[in-house]
Amino acid sequence: MSESYLLALDQGTSSSRAVLFDVRGVPVTSAQVSLAIQYPSDGWVEQDAAAIWQSQLEAMALLEQRLSPEQRQAVRACGITNQRETTTLWRRSTGEAFGPSLVWQDRRTASICAGWRSEPDAESWQRQTGLVLDPYFSASKIAWMLEAHPEARQALAADDLCFGTIDSWLLWHLSGRTRHATDISNASRTLLLDLEKLCWLPDVIERVGLTAAALPELLPTRSAFAVIAEGLPFAGTPITAMLGDQQAASYGQFCFEPGQAKCTYGTGAFLVVNGGLRPQRAAGGLLSTVGWSNTDGSTTYCIEGSLFNAGTVIQWLRDGLGIIRESSEVDALASRVESAGELMLVPAFTGWGSPHWDPNARGLLIGMTRDTAAPQIARAALEGIALAVTGLLRGAAEALGAPLNTIAVDGGAAASAVLLQAQADSAGVQVVRPANLESTALGVALMAGEGAGVLSDLGPIATAIRASSTQVSPQRDASERERWCRRWDQAVDRCLHWHGDGPL
Template sequence: MPPRITTNPPHHQRKTGKYGPLIAAIDQGTSSSRVLIFSSETFELITYHQIEVKQIYPNEGWVEEDPTHLLETVQHCLGQVWEKLKTMHIDPNDVVAIGLTNQRESTIVWDKNTGVPYHNAILWCDNRTVQTVEKLLSKVPQHDVDYLRPKCGLPLSTYFSAVKLVWLFENVPGVREAAERGDLLFGTVDSWLLWNLTGGAHVTDVTNAARTMLMDIETTKWDKYLLKFFGIPKSILPSIKSSSEIYGYVKEPLPFQGIPISGCLGDQSAALVGQMCFKIGETKCTYGTGGFLLCNTGAERPDWGRERKYFRSWDLHFGSQKVKSTHGLLTTIAYKLGPDAPLIYALEGSVAVAGSAVRWLRDNLGIISSTEEVQRLAMSVKSTHGVYFVPAFSGLYAPYWESSARGVICGLTQFTTKEHIVRATLESVCYQVREILDCTYKDMGLELTQLLVDGGMAKNDALMQLQSNILGVNVVRPQMLETTALGAAIAAGLAKGVEVWSLPQILKGAAAVSDTFEPQIVKQERERKFSRWKQAIERSLFWEDCTVTAQRKRLLGDHWYRVSSLPFGLFVMGAFAMVILAHSRSP
């Protein structure tokens, strides 16, 4: 049965300010920590505070963050929004619940007695575990990366938490010993924050647990076989909860002490909820450090009998079935909005490099001085003049899942300028999203009529227009782009014991459309450009490891023999010579 949702919760019995009961959302992302305050009556963003998070790069391909710093930034943001509310003459005590959304897969282990981390957080985009993955693949038939998909929905990859945990057990002194003593705790960023903010609640939600490779996505329980495969003791794992229930209360002496934390979603699931994608086939793409596309594929009855029946809930068509991708996408949990609510599934495709490619142009090549000038430069030329950029700095994610791919800039001529390279950078994001959507079409058997977008990069009009051109469908951008935080707030407000709104009320108050970008090129031109992109991808694949295995032949189909046709030294020297020339030619 769906959860009981009322419109007259206890919080309405006391008087609140003009915005009614408020919901706070903690948004801990890869590049920043934020706390945002929403009105439960109008869904309006009242105020927020944001702090950038510093990333640490100990070695090439390694990406870390200090867990203590992450916690401190969240605590500081809570304090700042408390003060901002008072400055606005709004009583901070009007906040009745807190939702949490977080970067997924990033892995933290700490001592349960002292709370001290044993190592920096290993981020989702970290690539140090390539050899760990190879070692694990040696245990499975035909080195099949999809061997565990029937259990967890995920391929064996450096991306997910279990592989990072194996690395920590094998390489960080004291971790294995602490686990054997019963003193070790593991968590993704949500668990780390919840444990610290509540004073010891060691929990996670289904959307975050689904990204560890340790949870059975049908039972939503930690799976004995998966734990044995990776050599991970169950004792270190958090309890798995729904995405909308009270996990604990903010401890003293933090701001908002005593307020329940009642919503928890991985960032991409939160964005799906914030975009109101509650029906089958509704799809959103979040453009941030990476790019993440989720398509709602529906719900199965939560009492997993031998014969699974599908149903409607909350008077909405929630679903037909869990879709198992055969085209390189991930089967994952979209959300579960309450302990008794239906479990909603999604297909997901991930782009490793999106906004970070723009920062690479600024910080590594120096051909732009700020990210703000990207739109102007990209729109100052009519095309890339044949330039294609595959930003596979640490491999490619969906649908290839190939860690040995590397970045390629091809199609350079003596007439190439930095404007062409900047435009090619934006187009690279759009082409990768197109590849994921093509796979979604094949898995779902339906075509997208529009794409809902959000995230910081979605503010870029040039990127959104290019995306529409390359997809051939309308790209719809909401008026408020803080959909990830809004999704966490929605989950918190729906929780039993909070209940400041109902799902029909949420749908009625959905954010108004701000902009719709329509395709401006014809299909023939779109397909020609996409075909050239696929050629660039072929040159990127297996750059670090040119061994063409049977599985890689299947990945490339009839074109595997074309891989690495250009000598490495010649390409690199020529490419960077052209980049330098482009820089010198530009004003």
């Protein structure tokens, strides 16, 4: 058993990674390839679909080169985790993508969603899917792409069109263009899936302009998805798990019981709370979503809150303002001051997700004085991410009817001590950070190991990882915390409806 390894393919918004774990959940080695993002217009976010696949392929090849022949032969299973909602249309016969992929952050379809929200069955649609009619999800992206690319409509008429989120796009290539499938966690982010029946919604499929033939096959999160095709790195390895990145991070943080919560601070920040074996109809702008399918055939559901910009805020400090040279320098800069004072940075660069769902919101830096300088801005940026997540935590606690006292965290920005202290202080919760922040890759690797029969009991792995975690406790008192959060709510209110025809 000690000679077995698990491969995780982690395709994110800013990079593609391949990570090798042993069966104790310990990372052995990894490879990462950066991925470009295009912003052709305000609110438009897109990526080249071929570049997504090539970056993942390159990461796999780099990783395979670092392994000994014995290690390569001992790779028992592969899992795929991915940026969710990002939408691709391609020609089945050739693999040619129709235009760029529309990234989950893309807001160009706001008018389509506004039209859908005005229709009589809008509430029923939202209830069936557990989501809101927002550009974040795949449905409106599909409708826009079919309108923008006549050749895609022609392919659709000829039954030569495939739709997929990134998991489907990767699987199609990894299988040698023989398997067009998705898992229920990614499908639950499209606005096309019935959350309770776990099947596609025919009327919605017709509304967005697709046909059933263009849809991927719908499979549980643990399945015999495919075998990596000959001629590719890790050829012959079975793909036994697929999981959206936020669900994979929850699994990698061992949030297996109702009420257990994690937040991943990646490109965005995403709070996911285990809601049990039935869909939780979350109110207050939070989402109901599929977590994963269990080994007994049941399904775990989650409540989710989504902040579209987190790590991108730190990148903006680096690339936009130039006040840091590397993202890792943000803590040192922010620590030059004990407080940001009245300065607040609302990170609504590409609109606001939970709970407002306002595609016309925009980022806001408010409270500047003549003394405002780079350290205050850096601290306000980190505090703004934490305060936004605190709003999600409060909404989730209200939906569950019980307080959330502990939150597990991961993702690149979770390396920031300033951010985590601000999270504990603003939410009044214990923040737990594992020594290894690769919870997303770990989660899908462990699930792949289960799917392949290599792993059966994750308890010892969870115990070992939790024993090495760092815990951050609140330092602000309750009255100070409430004042801080009220001030934050005022700042958020000022960023809403800024872009387009919204009220000023």
